[in-house]
Amino acid sequence: MKKNLGTSAPIASAVFMGLGHILFLKQYIKGILFSALEIIVLLNSGIFAKAIHGLISLGEPKPHLPVAQRDNSTFMMLDGLIAVVFLIIFFLIYIWNIVDARKVGKKYDKTGELQTEREFLHDLGEKAFSYVALSPAFVMIAFFVIIPLVYAFLVAFTNYSAPNHIPQKNTVDWVGFETFSEMIKIKHFSQAFARTALWTVEWAFLGTVTCYFGGMFLALALLDKKIKIAGFFRTIFILPYAVPAMISLFIWNILLNGQFGPINRAFRELGIMQWLQSIGILDRDIIPWLSEPTLARIMLIVVNLWLGFPYFMLMITGIMTSMSRDIFEAATIDGASKSQQFRYITFPLLMYQTLPLLIMSFSYNMNNFGGVFFLTNGNPPDTITTQSFAGTTDTLITWMYKLTLDQRLYNKASVVAIIMFLIIAPFAMYQFSRTKSFKEGEL
Amino acid sequence: MKKILTALRYILIYLIFIIIALIVLYPIAFAISGAFNKGKSLASMNILPIPNNPTTENFTRLFTTTNYLSWYKNSLTIACLNSVCTTFIVLITAYVFSRFRFRLKKAALMSFLILNMFPNAIGMVAIYVVLSRLGLSDNFLGLVLVYCAGNIPYNTWLLKGYLDTIPRSIDEAARVDGSGHLSTFFRIILPNTLPMIAFLAVTSFTQPWMDFILPRFILRSDKNKTLAVGLFEMINGRSNDNFTMFAAGALLIAVPFVILFVINQKYLVKIMSTGAVKE
Numbered sequence: 124m125k126k127n128l129g130t131s132a133p134i135a136s137a138v139f140m141g142l143g144h145i146l147f148l149k150q151y152i153k154g155i156l157f158s159a160l161e162i163i164v165l166l167n168s169g170i171f172a173k174a175i176h177g178l179i180s181l182g183e184p185k186p187h188l189p190v191a192q193r194d195n196s197t198f199m200m201l202d203g204l205i206a207v208v209f210l211i212i213f214f215l216i217y218i219w220n221i222v223d224a225r226k227v228g229k230k231y232d233k234t235g236e237l238q239t240e241r242e243f244l245h246d247l248g249e250k251a252f253s254y255v256a257l258s259p260a261f262v263m264i265a266f267f268v269i270i271p272l273v274y275a276f277l278v279a280f281t282n283y284s285a286p287n288h289i290p291q292k293n294t295v296d297w298v299g300f301e302t303f304s305e306m307i308k309i310k311h312f313s314q315a316f317a318r319t320a321l322w323t324v325e326w327a328f329l330g331t332v333t334c335y336f337g338g339m340f341l342a343l344a345l346l347d348k349k350i351k352i353a354g355f356f357r358t359i360f361i362l363p364y365a366v367p368a369m370i371s372l373f374i375w376n377i378l379l380n381g382q383f384g385p386i387n388r389a390f391r392e393l394g395i396m397q398w399l400q401s402i403g404i405l406d407r408d409i410i411p412w413l414s415e416p417t418l419a420r421i422m423l424i425v426v427n428l429w430l431g432f433p434y435f436m437l438m439i440t441g442i443m444t445s446m447s448r449d450i451f452e453a454a455t456i457d458g459a460s461k462s463q464q465f466r467y468i469t470f471p472l473l474m475y476q477t478l479p480l481l482i483m484s485f486s487y488n489m490n491n492f493g494g495v496f497f498l499t500n501g502n503p504p505d506t507i508t509t510q511s512f513a514g515t516t517d518t519l520i521t522w523m524y525k526l527t528l529d530q531r532l533y534n535k536a537s538v539v540a541i542i543m544f545l546i547i548a549p550f551a552m553y554q555f556s557r558t559k560s561f562k563e564g565e566l
Numbered sequence: 567m568k569k570i571l572t573a574l575r576y577i578l579i580y581l582i583f584i585i586i587a588l589i590v591l592y593p594i595a596f597a598i599s600g601a602f603n604k605g606k607s608l609a610s611m612n613i614l615p616i617p618n619n620p621t622t623e624n625f626t627r628l629f630t631t632t633n634y635l636s637w638y639k640n641s642l643t644i645a646c647l648n649s650v651c652t653t654f655i656v657l658i659t660a661y662v663f664s665r666f667r668f669r670l671k672k673a674a675l676m677s678f679l680i681l682n683m684f685p686n687a688i689g690m691v692a693i694y695v696v697l698s699r700l701g702l703s704d705n706f707l708g709l710v711l712v713y714c715a716g717n718i719p720y721n722t723w724l725l726k727g728y729l730d731t732i733p734r735s736i737d738e739a740a741r742v743d744g745s746g747h748l749s750t751f752f753r754i755i756l757p758n759t760l761p762m763i764a765f766l767a768v769t770s771f772t773q774p775w776m777d778f779i780l781p782r783f784i785l786r787s788d789k790n791k792t793l794a795v796g797l798f799e800m801i802n803g804r805s806n807d808n809f810t811m812f813a814a815g816a817l818l819i820a821v822p823f824v825i826l827f828v829i830n831q832k833y834l835v836k837i838m839s840t841g842a843v844k845e
Contacts, residue, residue, distance in 0.1 A: 197695045252747050253668040260659040260718050261674075266696055267715035268681055271689025278691065341586070344579055358828060359587045362594060365827035367776040369794060370816040373801055374593045383608040383806055385596060392613065429589070441835040490685040492779055497798075520687060524779060533691050540688045551683040 128228035136224035140217060143224040150227065152240055157220050164213055171206050178203020181281070182294040196295035200277065204270060276544075278537040279303070285531035302534045312535075315511035315522070320542060323518040326423065326495070327488040331481060333428045338435025339473065343465075345436075346443055357440075364433035372497035375426045379412035386412070414503050416515035423516060427494050435477075442476055443469075479557065486550045489518070489543075496521045519543045597820075600813030601625070608809040624814035634815055636789065637796040640706070644774045644781075644792065647710040652717045652770035653763060659718060660725035661755055665737065675726075678719035686716045687779050694783055709784045713774060721766055728762045729755065761833075768826070775819060793819060 128147050136143030141157030144150040164171075182194025231237055238246075279302055282288045283295040306312040341360060345353045363371060378386050387410055390396045399405045413419045454464050488494070495501065501514030501521050508514050512530055513522045519539055526536035595615035603611055604619040612618060628634045663675060686693065693712055694703060702708030737754045745753065756763075774781075774792070781792040793815075801812045827834070 198699055201692075201695050201699055250668055253662050253666040256658050256662045257674075260655050260722070263655070263711060263715035264681065264718055267693060267712045268684075268686065268689070268719075271686070271692035271696060272684060274692030274695065275689045344583075347579075349576065350579065356583050356587060358831065359590055361827060361831060362590055362824065365824040366594065366820045367823055369776040369778065369797075370597075370820055371593065373797075373812065373816070374597045377608060377809055378593055378596065380608060380806070385611065385613045389613045429593075437831075437835050444835075486683055490687070492685075492687060493776075496778075500802075520685070524687070524690075527691055528783070536691065543688060544684065547683055551680045554679055554683065 127232060129225060129232045130228070132228035133221045133225040137221050140220045143228070148224065148227050148231065149237060150240070150243065153223075153243055157216075160213070160216065171210060174199075174202040174206035176203075178207070181296055182290075184294050190291050193291050194294055196281075196290045197283070198290075200281075200295075201270075201274065204274060204277070208265070208270070275537050275540045278533055279541055281534055283533045284535065289531065298534075302538055306535060306538055309510060311507045311510040315507050315513040316542070318507065318515075319513050319517055319519055319522050320546065322420070322516070323489055323520075324546070326420075326427075326518055327485050327491075329424050330427045330431065330488040330491070330494070331485045333424060334431035335435050335477075335481060335484070337428055337432035338437075339439050341432065342436045342439035342443065343469070346440065357436075360436060361433045363430050364437070368430055369493050369497055371430055372426065372493060375429070376413070376498050379422060381409040381411055381414055384412070386410075413499050416503060416505070419499050419503065419516050423495060423498060426498055427488075427491075430494070438477070438480065439473060442473065446472065479554070482550055482553060486547055489547065490520050491518075492520045492524065496524065501525065519546075597813045597816060600810050601817045603810050603813075606807060606810055608806045611809070624810045625818075628811050628814050632800065632811075632815075633788075633791065633796065637791055637793045638818075640785075640790060641775050641793040644706050644710060645771045647706060648713050648717075648774050649767045649771040651710055651714045652721065653767045655714060656718060656721040656725055656766060657756075657759070657763065660722045660729055661751055663722060663726045664729035665734070675723070678722060682719040682723075686712065690779060690783050693780070697784060703784060704786050704790055706785075706790070709774075709780060712780060712784070713770075713777075717770060717773075721770075725759070725762055725766065729759065732758050765833075768830075772823065772826075775823075 132143035132147040134143070135146055136157070139158060140161040141154035141159075144154030144157065148154075177199035180199075181196040182199050185193045227238070280297055280299060281295050282298045282301070287293060288295050306316070344350065345357055345360075347353075350356075378384050381387060387396070390410060391408060396405065396408045396410070399410075400408060411418060412422050450468060451464060454468055459467070495516060495518050499514070499516045501517035503516075504514045512525050517525070519542065523536045523539045523543070526532045526539060592615065596611075599615040599617040600611060601624055602617040602620045602622065604617070604621045604623065605611075610618065663671065697703040697705070697708040697712070700708070702711070732755065737750050740750045740754050776794045777792075778794045778798060782795050782798075785792065785795070797812060797815055800808050800815070
């Protein structure tokens with residue numbers, strides 16, 4: 124007898140999850156699990172509806188109630204977001220339930236075989252281990268990485284900002300692209316945008332390149348067999364990597380202090396300051412290391428080099444020592460000079476192996492909060508700063524920090540976050556494509 | 567002639583080394599001498615890193631006038647929790663990714679790679695809202711959960727790469743002998759992964775000490791302040807008045823870090839270069 128289960132089972136499972144499995148496919152346990160899921164969701168549909176309604180309305184202002192009992196827009200938004208995520212997952216399982224019923228039904232139509240309950244349970248046990256073991260990681264990533272990213276994105280389309288739209292005193296509303304257009308219209312904001320974004324990219328690029336080549340030079344020089352006490356020097360050179368960066372940055376901030384900093388004092392003692400004044404470069408006896416925009420930016424790169432070269436030095440040392448010696452010996456026999464060896468062998472090999480890390484380092488530097496915040500705090504300010512709060516050396520991430528923590532302009536901070544996202548995205552895509560093409564089948 | 571040129575080249579290289587060494591050492595030496603300097607201000611310091619009338623009064627002041635010990639204790643608690651939590655979750659996750667086949671495995675690994683590119687500071691407001699909603703704001707556990715979640719993607723890749731180098735035949739043999747998933751994991755995988763586990767435990771232990779944005783956001787009460795936030799408030803905008811005390815406080819953190827790094831130097835080079843080749 125032919126029953127054509129390939130059509131009837133998926134239709135039944137589409138009407139109610141698991142129905143096809145129970146009625147037609149005799150897969151009772153699987154069917155019950157599916158239908159139990161749908162029953163749970165249906166029983167809680169009130170909660171889901173309320174959460175989604177909250178996400179759309181973000182609460183009503185209720186000025187007559189005490190503050191603690193008013194609608195909390197931020198929580199409503201979060202609850203709504205979580206409900207949406209749950210419903211998407213539920214929907215995907217629903218689709219899977221139909222596809223599965225179709226697959227099993229078709230197989231039965233063709234071969235007359237059905238998976239027994241025992242086989243299913245065994246299969247489930249095998250697979251369940253993976254899913255159960257992974258669930259803590261996935262739940263944590265969902266709650267503390269993905270939902271915050273989406274949430275930050277959504278906040279850009281609200282008016283969540285001080286002083287008038289901070290829950291629970293007031294509610295927050297959806298405003299569409301108003302925050303974006305407001306930030307474009309205010310001249311200082313758009314100027315701050317352009318300046319900060321450009322400087323962020325410059326800072327990340329220069330920071331990476333200087334550290335990379337500085338580290339490479341020292342690594343190669345220290346590997347020269349004729350250099351004595353290389354280990355001693357190497358130990359000194361990794362110190363900046365060992366001292367916590369925040370501490371080093373504060374120390375540099377102090378060393379470069381205009382009035383009392385030891386560097387300026389040394390310059391005064393040595394008469395360099397007086398000489399610079401006499402030829403008209405300085406008008407006071409202070410070199411404004413961190414208080415003149417261009418010089419402050421240069422010092423940020425220099426201090427970043429001080430902090431960052433040991434990382435690349437260590438890495439390149441490691442790569443070089445694990446490289447085969449043969450190729451260099453062959454080159455020496457063929458009469459290649461040291462500089463030729465470097466140009467045609469060492470450098471291309473190193474580039475090939477470290478390019479991905481350079482890209483990573485670039486995106487790391489772009490998001491390097493401390494490197495700017497602890498040294499200059501984004502200062503010195505200028506006319507653009509008064510309205511936009513972005514100092515001349517602020518990068519996107521420190522600007523975002525200021526907008527968030529100091530000014531509580533959360534919606535504007537989120538617009539900055541979106542811009543950061545757009546700048547980082549190409550690098551993420553690069554990373555993605557590279558891994559996909561190089562590691563196909565290896566996962 | 568050629569010999570002289572070679573000799574000159576090496577003299578030049580040594581000279582460069584010595585200059586760089588001085589530039590590297592000066593800020594560190596200056597801070598150390600600050601910690602033992604008599605007087606509070608930056609102006610009371612010598613230009614050369616030699617303390618004036620060496621004294622330990624900065625340390626005494628640090629312990630009596632600030633909550634330094636409480637900050638230290640908070641940071642230590644967070645660091646230990648983070649180390650245990652991260653190592654545990656990453657170990658399990660990487661084990662499953664390395665040894666099991668399941669739906670969406672590739673997609674999950676890919677999304678890890680992309681998520682790793684975005685700093686969790688982008689979502690800082692949202693993280694705060696999530697933690698408040700869960701009742702975990704101003705709570706060490708909340709902060710550790712956020713760190714830990716952020717650590718999973720990159721470290722899973724790192725550890726998965728390492729686990730892939732342990733031959734599958736070994737654990738398959740154990741499976742044939744009737745060993746279950748968990749006992750295979752504890753008997754075969756764990757002992758073979760110890761160096762990498764140590765690396766994970768140490769890096770996740772050091773991570774919270776000087777992290778600033780998240781503790782500043784999440785731990786709002788005074789009693790929960792961490793070292794990074796405490797030191798920041800001590801020095802920010804008052805670098806001239808509080809410098810020597812700051813230096814003393816910084817020294818007490820930096821010393822263990824430096825010892826840890828210098829001892830594990832060789833090991834670090836190895837891990838970093840394998841990471842580079844594998845990526």
